[in-house]
Each structure stands twice: as C-alpha cells, then as structure tokens.
Amino acid sequence: MLEAQGITWTKDHKTILKTIDFHLLQGECVGFIGPNGSGKSSLLKILAFLETPTSGLLFFQGQSVPRNVPLPIRRRIAIVFQEPLLLNTRVFDNVATGLKIRGMAKGKIRERVDYWLEQFGVSHLTKQSARSLSGGEAQRVSLARAFALEPDVLFLDEPFSALDAPTKEGLRNDLGQVFKATHTTTVLVSHDFKDITHLASRALILLNGQIAAEGSPSELLKNPQKEEVARFLAHFSS
Template sequence: MLRAQNLCWHKNEKAILEHIQFELHPGECLGLIGPNGSGKSSLLKILAFLEPPTSGELWFQGQTIPKLAPLEIRRKIAIAFQDALLLNTSVWENIAIGLKIRSVPKSEIRERVNYWLQQFGIVHLAKQPARSLSGGEAQRVSLARALVLNPNVLFLDEPFSALDAPTKESLRTDLVKIFHSTQVTTVIVSHDFEDIERLTQRALILIQGQIVADAEPATLLATPQTPEVDQFLSYWRNTRRLNSISDQSSS
C-alpha cells in the first residue's frame, strides 16, 4: 500500500528524519512510537503527503509520488489529529463535509454519515454544535469524519493523548472493533505503548529520526533489539512487573 525508500527530511538545516525505509501492507495497522522529538509526527506528515521529503522516494499503491502529491492521490487518505479541529457547525455537518467537497450524492452522504454516527455511538449528538462537545466526543466526531471517506489509508496522530483514562479506554475498544470490521490500512502515532499494543499488528520505534526497531509490539517488549530500544521500553516493562506483583499480593 505504501513504501518509504531512504526518506530524509531536514528543517532549518537540521536533520529531523534520516534514511527511513519500510513497507505498509493493505489491511495492516502500523504503530509509530518513540521519545518526544524522535520524528514520529514529522514522518506521519510526510506519509500523509502534508510535507514533501527532502530526499528519498515515497510509493503509494505501486506508484511513485512526486513532492506535491496530486489531488486524486491525496483524496485516498484521511487523517485525524490530537486536536479534533472541528468546524463551528453541527456534528452531522462536520462528518459530512468531506463527502460534500467530493460531490457525493446527498442520499449516499446521509447513509454514510448515519452509519458512522452509529459506529461511534454519537447518534444523539448529530444536531449538537461541535464546539460544545467534550474531548472524547469531539475525537469520536473527528474519527468518524475521517472514516466516512472510506480512505485507502487512515493516519491517526496521537488520537488519545488529550483524553482521560476511561474515555481513552472506551475509544480504543471501539477502534479495535472498527479496525477488525473494516480492515482499513492504518498508521497510528502514539507516545503510549499500550495504544500500540492494543491497536496495531506491527510497530516502528523511532529514535533521533531513525527507525531503530520494526516488529510486533509483543516481540518488541519481550526481546528489545538494541540497548536504546530496551531503555525506551523499560517504563512499560517495569509497570507490567509492578502490576503483576500487586495482583499476586492482592490474591
């Protein structure tokens, strides 16, 4: 579906990403994780055609993409950010806006918007002003607005970072079901390894702008490939160990 070949990106003469190489397969859910400033969101922007790479090649469905991706290619992807970025109109109109821009027939718009309202459990919010929503509700609208487009690739940039723990868990559970039913090819950036474990089949760890590990999340946690990966994942490994000890003590 997507292939990065020796991608590099420099900003203000500083190397942000260096020699990025990987493939994303149809139906796969891929996680990007790493320390703050490692280049995760920068890579996502390049993969989503929001920024051109300084050098290297990006392939989409077997086609080399020029620095300015053509409209017909950009319309095959959808992106949802940490900030929901909702328009000052109703929830229904926010979800429908992309379909209207694409001149989709009104009857089809109605059907698709209503479907995603149901999938995210926000039918009761359809007529409500989007700016009046809670953080969790707004993120559900943002995700529905992306998925209603039936994208070939869905990009999610830190979709849970602004949510409290119960809201995050509820939304993660819904996304697991949605990814299973739609098989939409997805790239998720997160700073939380639990998001990557729950939602992805494979993860790339970025450190200082380079991919230093590429494996299934469980494999990364159990057998870190390098000392720097081991150090980065130590927080989650230690948390699991402490929780296990606490559970044993309670029983």
C-alpha cells in the same frame, strides 16, 4: 499500499528524519512509538503528504508519488490529530463536508454519516454544534469523519492523548472493533505502548529520527533488538 524509501527530512539545518525505509501493507495497522521529538509526527506528515521530504521516494499503490501530490491521491487518505480539528458547524455537517467535496449524492452522504456516527457511539449528537462537544465526543466525531471518507490509508497522530483514562480506554476499544470489522490500513502514532499492543499488528520504534527497531509489539517487548530500544521500552514493561 504505501512505501517510503530513504526518506530524509531536514529543516533549518536540522536533520529531523534520517534514511527512513517503510512500507505499509493493505489492511494492517502499524504503530509508531518513540520519545517526544523523535520524529513520529514528522514521519506521519511526510507519509500523509502534508510535508515534502528533503530526499527519498514515496510510492502509493505501487506508483511513484510526485513532489506535488495530485488531489486524487490526497483524497485517498484521512488524518486525525491529537486535538480534534472540527469545523464550527453541526456534527452532521462536519462528517458530511468531505463527502460533499468528493461529489457524493445527498442520500448516500446521509447514510454514510449516520452509519459512522453510530459506529463511534455519537449519533445522538448529530444536530449539536461541534464547538459544544466534550473532548471525548469531539474525538469520536473526528474519527467518524475520517472513516466516513473510507480512505485507503488512515493516519492517526496521538488520537487519545488529550483524553482522560476511562474515555481513552472506551474509545480505544471501539476503534479496535472498527479495525476488526473494516481492516482499514492505518498508521497510528502514540506515546503509549498499550495503544500499540491493542491496535497495531506491527510497531516501529523511532529514536532520534531513525527507525531503531521494528516488529510485532509483543516480540519487541520480549526482544528489543538494541540496548537503546530496551531502555526506551523499559518504561512500558510492568
């Protein structure tokens, strides 16, 4: 689905990502985890075409991606950030806008928006102004908006980290159900290994802009492969 070969990203004479090789298979959820500043969001942004790597190659559905990424490819992906970025309109319009831009018929838009608001348990908020939502509600609307696009690849950058513990757990469970039903190809960044074990089938550990280890989350906990990875994962074994 998506592949990166030898990605390096340098900014202001600082190497942020070093020779990253990565592939994402259709239907899998891969989790990125690592300490603050290890390059998780940077790698996500490059894979989501929001930043251009200094060197290396990207392939989307087997095709090499040019540096100036064409709109039809950009429109095949969706991104959700830590802080929900909602438009100052009603909830319905927030979810509908991307579909309107893509030229979808009105009736189909309504059906799609209603369906995804329902999946994330926020259909009762459809007429409410997005500005007036609580953090948890806003993040549910952001996820509904992303899924409504039915993207080929979904990118989630710390989607729960602004939420309190019970809210986070509820949303993580709901997202898990949606993954089970849709098999959406996803990259999930989190600083909480529990999110990764719940939602991802494969984890990638980033340390200092490099992939330090990769494997199934439970396998990595049992066998961290390297001393530095073991030190990082020690924070999560209770």
